[in-house]
Amino acid sequence: MIVAGAVVQGTAHLARGQGCQDAFRAVDLGASAVLAVADGAGGQERSALGAHIAVDAACRALAEDIPDAGDGPEVWTExxxxxxxxxxxxxxxxxxxxxxxxxxxxxxxxxxxxxxLAAAVVRPPWVAFVAVGDCFGTLLTRGPVGPGPVREARDRCHLVLPPPSPGAAETVFLSSPGAGLRIRSFVVWEPQLSGVVLATDGCVPLTLDHPSIRRLPPEAGPLPSERFFCGLAATLRANGGDAAPLHALLSGPEAARSGDDLTVLCALTEGG
Structure with missing residues (x-):
């Protein structure tokens, strides 16, 4: 499995002399991988430490006793x-x-x-997600497309853990009262699974498209950018997981639109 990630300080944070408050961590277990990204609350001086505590806690807990790929949905859900x-x-x-x-x-x-926090356990064909707050996650699948008996295989992207809608209630943090009751946890079984990408909310302008781009009504919600996610997957598979191009992408002018810190972490199946 190819595991790669990058974090870049936001331009607004840099202008204010504020340190980066994002964090990520990954554990590559061979047949599976554990991913975690966290975004510290902007108004709190030690939220960067809180973000690092969050990803450490997630990777430690989610790496224990992972179910087998052949186990059923009831085992994975529990x-x-x-x-x-x-x-x-x-x-x-x-x-x-x-x-x-x-x-x-x-x-x-x-x-x-x-x-x-957003965290995931990737053990094809299963992905288990655990999240609190506004980080988000995208699933990649790979399958044949086009007519005829010989069809080219290509990646597709699916926003399975969306960020909150604009105007949603106040962001929930791991330290918020009652946060334990507001954890989002679910599993996905996908036989064509080719990757999982987690990101902090500063990445929304770079990675998600407005539905109007695909001639859909606003209520369709944000859609994952195929140009970003499928392009990233192709680049990382071609270079063996070197995260330098990802870091460059998060440092570019288009990424700077949010002003926030940006973190992207992914796990890709090597066979593509």
Missing amino acids: WTAKAGARVMRDYQRSVRGVLSADGPGAPEGARALAAT
């Missing part, structure tokens, strides 16, 4: 729900450790370490 709860417990335990080291006079409490 495991994913329990794994999401473990992620929350590990994050909260680590935050309590940080706060206890600060002493009783520490300001802001857990809010100072607020972060959103």
Whole structure:
């Protein structure tokens, strides 16, 4: 499996002298991979630390006792729900450790370490997702297209973990009251699975298209950009997973439109 990721400080953060508050981590287990991206709350001084705690907790919890590829949906669904709860417990335990080291006079409490999270376990044909907040995830599939007996295989992209709609309620963070009840956890079985891409919300202008581009009504919601996701997959497969082109893409003028930090992390099946 090819695993690659990059994080780039947002232009608005750079202009304000504010450090990058995104984080990512991946664990390559051979037949499977664990991915996690996190976005620290912009108004909190130590949210970058919170983001790193989040991805560490996710990778630690989700790498344990992963079901087999041949297990059924009930096994994967139950495991994913329990794994999401473990992620929350590990994050909260680590935050309590940080706060206890600060002493009783520490300001802001857990809010100072607020972060959103999207994590995935990729074990083809299964993908298990766990998310809190506004990070998002896209699935890649690969199959034959076109007429006739000899058809070219190509990638397609599917937004399976969308970001919140514009005007949605206030963002939920891992440290928010009741966040444990608002974890999104679900599984996808896809025999043509060719990759999974996770991203923080600063990447929306670069990676998601308005439905009008495909002559769809606004209520169709954002659509994954084939130019971005399929192009990224082709580039990483061609160069063996070198993340330099991804970093360059996140540093380009088109990416700078959001002003926010940008993080993209992906796992691709090597056979394509």
